[in-house]
Amino acid sequence: MIHHCCRSSYFPREHYSVPENNRIPHLLSCNSPTRFTSRRFESIKPDKQLDYVNDNGGPQEYIDIVLSSLRSDTVKLRHAKKLQMFDLRRFMILSAVRETVLNFPGGIVKFTQELKFLSESTERIPCYRVLDDRGQLLSNNCMQIDKNIALKMYKDMVMLQTMDAIFYEAQRQGRISFYVTSIGEEAINIASAAALTIDDFVFPQYREAGVQLWRGFTLQDFADQCFGNTLDNGKGRQMPAHYGSKKHNYITVASTVGTQVLHAVGAAYSLKMEGKDACTITYFGDGGSSTGDFHAALNFAAVMEAPVILFCRNNGWAISTPVTDQFRSDGVVVRGQAYGVRSIRVDGNDALAVFNAVQVARKIAINESKPVLIEALTYRAGHHSTSDDSSKYRPIKDIEWWRLAQDPVARFRKWLEGDDWWDSQAESELREATRKEVLHAIQVAEKIEKPGLHEIFSDVYDVPPSNLSHQENSLREAVKKHQQDYPPDVPF
């Protein structure tokens, strides 16, 4: 069947010309309603497909079914005399086919005499990887990546690792109230971001600070958000590590698990309507894949043919719940097929594998206007957050093994060194400089004043309604009267 992607913009413009990659030859004008599947509004008559079985040809699938059934079934000739008007051959084919297939709502289905259930467990889907544990390329095919991009990827991975370590310590020292690290998932963060463009919208869960780092969010920006000071573009309204930046097309993190997957599908819908050369990407964990929103989003992305990349960071743990208690399917990748979504499993600790997979997924999403599910297998080498101590529910030796032996940053470095793009001196210089930069950002952010009282009431609506103005006034009066009882570092 014809299946197209809507590359033409939906919104009328004055001087519109059909873009070259428009796959619908008959869609000449963007003023006509966009149809994202040519099946729409066709009535589904049970015999409609059967009428295709004639010399004018029909869907190849149908012809194959017909041929295979003719070989095995007996033709019911006794009916032939009653229907002399019809072409005998056509009748034979029709009745033979009726015995073996039926055009149920949803499509042609073959019948079987075997009472057989599909097994609930299958062999595990293999995992795509490019580099082995020692950073060597696995296949002889050359890895095509620009040296500058590879180096930026590495530097950002180191930056992320350093930032995580120091901010975590800052929380332990009581300087910030909360923090979430991405230890063990640096490759997922940076490599996936590197494979996208700035026009692609990112809908994160909360362990994807690296994506924003790649896009240009500075260390100072991160620190300002964690300290919730006036320079925070979230105006001190969200918990630390709940970053967001319109400039970088990185939607503000909400603590609700899985809700962002739906938002990403909606944003993909808006990109599809506008015919933009961009997609959306959303990240979630193994735990997030159990939420109702995930299933609804996956299903609907498939139906709507939305250009969205659904990236699952299967790191083995949802706080203290291991994946064996989270689901009984072979991870998350098999769900793609169940919903009609193309999917792939990649080694999340292999930066080059993640980079390749996301790059191709982006092409599929945009050119074919289809959702893609990527499951990156990895390990959450850090705790869930600063409110968690994961040694309470998993062996420390496991944590240590993954953190050291499977460190994605080290593996990528070994590959860079193997290609002579990096060396130990550059390494020590980078680590030293990065550490200084992060410490400096924290020291600066700590001293900047907090947002003023007015920011409690602004942005609830576009314009504060009277009840909020009234509440602000009564709060101001209370603070003025009892200044000693209110925090002194909040500007009045």
Add this chain to the structure above:
Amino acid sequence: MEHYPRVCVMGEDVGHYGGSYKVTKDLAKKFGDLRVLDTPIAENSFTGMAIGAAMTGIRPVVEGMNMGFLLLAFNQISDNCGMLHYTSGGQFTIPTVIRGPGGVGRQPGAEHSQMLEFYFQSIPGIQMVACSTPYNAKGLMKAAIRSENPVVLFELVLLYNLKERIPDEMRYHVMQAAKTLVNKGYDPEVIDIRSLKPFDLYTIGNSVKKTHRVLIVEECMRTGGIGASLTAAINENFRYYLDTPIVCLSSKDVPAPYAGTLEEWTVVQPPQIVTAVEQLCEL
């Protein structure tokens, strides 16, 4: 939808079917099946999608087949729709309209007869409006679509089949009672509250200053209903103008029964309104 290409509609059966109550009839033919989008049965799904689309430039109008079903989307509406403008520091706006029919209809049973206003009223960041006539429905819809804030627009099932100028059941009951009272010599001033969040305290206040006695009539349930918060708001702001305590007449705190007679008596009827006013005026 004609004037603003970015306005779109999402909901169950809104496309070629035209909507369960035919509110979106023929829109899909005119604007295409992408702009008038049929969704699978997952209210959290299309509400979440609408939020994502709104953050990236679209102005979606989400149709709940019945307002009661939007309880499935409550997480998206409260935690994301209402909050994201605030928590993002004003960076992302969510100009979405969530609308649907609610309230008692022609015996659709308990699950199809809910009033969701009071579930939503405490969500910060959303605006709520309710229409009571076809005329104000049009105005409110246009205003809601143009608003930069997320708006929940409550419609009433019984309104859909009625022609112009005939109002919804509760307004109809109140106007009937008002006629009876006028014939008995009373002088009631009736305010049809269309803005539920925030309340239009200016108009209400002017009336309280004039009449000094307040009777609230609503289809919400008694406990935790809109009437309860309105009582609190009026008491707080205008207590010196009140001669008597505020009386609030609401639906009974029960699921709406199916049987027609029972259904009728769970909601406020004109004789109850008349009696309440008479009692108020005797005090």
